[in-house]
Amino acid sequence: MKKLSYLLLACFVISTAACKKNDPALPDNQLAFSASAQGLASTDNSVDVVLNLGRATDVAVPVSVDLTGSGVTYGTEFTTTPAAVNNTLNLTIPAGSSSVSFKVTKTAGVFLNGSESVSFVIKSAGQPVVLGSTSTLKLSFSSIVSTGSALTLDGGEGGSAAVNSVYVDLSNNFQSSVKRNSWDLGFYNGDDFRVILNNTTAASVVAVNKTDINTVSAADVTLANLELGFGKGTFAIFDDVTGDLTKTAIAQVSATEASNLTYVINRAGGAGTTAAAADLIKIRVLRATNGYILQYAKLNETTFKTLTVTKNTAANFNYINFDTGAAVTVEPAKDRWDLVWTYSIYFTGTTPYAFSDLVFGNYLGNTQIAEVLTSTVTYDAYAEANLATTTFTPSRNTIGSGWRATTGTVGVKTDRFYVVEDGAGNVYKLKFVSFTTQDGGTRGYPKIEYTLVKKA
Numbered sequence: 001m002k003k004l005s006y007l008l009l010a011c012f013v014i015s016t017a018a019c020k021k022n023d024p025a026l027p028d029n030q031l032a033f034s035a036s037a038q039g040l041a042s043t044d045n046s047v048d049v050v051l052n053l054g055r056a057t058d059v060a061v062p063v064s065v066d067l068t069g070s071g072v073t074y075g076t077e078f079t080t081t082p083a084a085v086n087n088t089l090n091l092t093i094p095a096g097s098s099s100v101s102f103k104v105t106k107t108a109g110v111f112l113n114g115s116e117s118v119s120f121v122i123k124s125a126g127q128p129v130v131l132g133s134t135s136t137l138k139l140s141f142s143s144i145v146s147t148g149s150a151l152t153l154d155g156g157e158g159g160s161a162a163v164n165s166v167y168v169d170l171s172n173n174f175q176s177s178v179k180r181n182s183w184d185l186g187f188y189n190g191d192d193f194r195v196i197l198n199n200t201t202a203a204s205v206v207a208v209n210k211t212d213i214n215t216v217s218a219a220d221v222t223l224a225n226l227e228l229g230f231g232k233g234t235f236a237i238f239d240d241v242t243g244d245l246t247k248t249a250i251a252q253v254s255a256t257e258a259s260n261l262t263y264v265i266n267r268a269g270g271a272g273t274t275a276a277a278a279d280l281i282k283i284r285v286l287r288a289t290n291g292y293i294l295q296y297a298k299l300n301e302t303t304f305k306t307l308t309v310t311k312n313t314a315a316n317f318n319y320i321n322f323d324t325g326a327a328v329t330v331e332p333a334k335d336r337w338d339l340v341w342t343y344s345i346y347f348t349g350t351t352p353y354a355f356s357d358l359v360f361g362n363y364l365g366n367t368q369i370a371e372v373l374t375s376t377v378t379y380d381a382y383a384e385a386n387l388a389t390t391t392f393t394p395s396r397n398t399i400g401s402g403w404r405a406t407t408g409t410v411g412v413k414t415d416r417f418y419v420v421e422d423g424a425g426n427v428y429k430l431k432f433v434s435f436t437t438q439d440g441g442t443r444g445y446p447k448i449e450y451t452l453v454k455k456a
């Protein structure tokens with residue numbers, strides 16, 4: 001019996017070794033720029049340049065990138081972060097990551113005519129990484145109208161709860177990643193006076209029927225009323241997911257000061273819980289000349305801080321962070337992005353639900369989007385002639401969660417693609433390539449492809 005056991009064990013070891021030996025080798029892990037061309041508009045001070053791996057690396061990988069200016073000189077008209085040494089950037093892709101980025105910043109006060117550019121070339125990458133086909137990037141110091149590209153969006157760590165929101169400008173092959181928890185409130189820069197919550201952290205809010213913020217304390221709030229997600233909460237305690245600014249959870253800021261109540265905010269939710277009462281934030285917002293006055297404090301504090309927010313018509317919203325008590329940059333300028341990929345409180349049926357991999361359109365920046373089923377016309381066949389029968393909508397949610405399946409056959413839905421008309425009138429067809437291991441991608445780093453259909 002003992003001999004038989006040894007024989008079976010030996011057979012198992014041999015067969016297992018044989019299976020491992022016969023398993024197909026993983027493809028080369030290629031490093032490439034997210035696009036071969038990128039634009040930096042005259043109104044932009046800086047831009048992030050992203051290099052992507054095909055999959056996350058399990059070791060830190062050193063990367064060297066050479067740069068050559070055309071009409072511009074490093075240190076005079078532009079700089080980089082990290083700084084270049086002898087026109088070479090030395091970067092490191094951290095273990096567990098699939099991307100690395102650097103920032104290019106124009107020198108303040110320097111006049112550029114728009115014909116200038118910088119070429120970046122990946123010089124080397126450490127083992128086990130190899131260089132991909134897009135190893136060169138031309139950064140123009142002017143807006144471009146891209147003919148199309150492929151991008152791997154830098155959602156960052158966290159997988160299905162990736163830490164970043166990623167804004168995409170198709171015409172400039174540009175993406176901008178920002179930490180979802182980097183902001184707390186957004187102040188609308190349009191004609192109305194509206195304040196939005198951070199739906200990407202599943203923040204929630206309740207009103208307190210008091211106008212003296214210093215007198216509001218934990219005694220005025222039932223914590224359970226702020227719980228959101230996991231079957232808890234109502235749509236009244238967070239902002240309308242379609243982006244309807246007449247349905248913000250915080251009421252329109254009134255010109256009559258006495259009409260503006262105090263609100264209590266739970267800064268991050270989605271799991272059916274709230275922070276301790278002492279960590280909740282109370283706010284009151286008033287109108288100012290061309291802007292807002294924000295009063296804010298911890299819930300049990302008896303002295304509030306004040307922040308003035310001035311409207312800026314170049315952006316949809318101005319954003320602030322409670323921890324720093326200062327403005328933070330979140331969205332690019334409203335004419336500099338078309339789509340945002342993110343995690344957010346959303347809904348399933350009639351229940352608030354925290355969703356990953358949502359895609360929203362820049363409806364306030366006049367972006368319009370249409371969904372096209374491949375049963376009507378394929379992505380490859382779609383051309384300018386098809387625009388006449390394409391119905392665009394200015395909705396924020398045209399894409400939403402409809403581009404991917406997270407049950408059954410998990411992955412990108414291949415029976416549809418999208419057509420995006422940006423605020424300038426350029427039209428692109430867009431398809432999602434992957435977003436999870438089941439469809440060959442990496443969660444948190446979705447891949448998209450797009451092609452120019454009609455130039456404005």
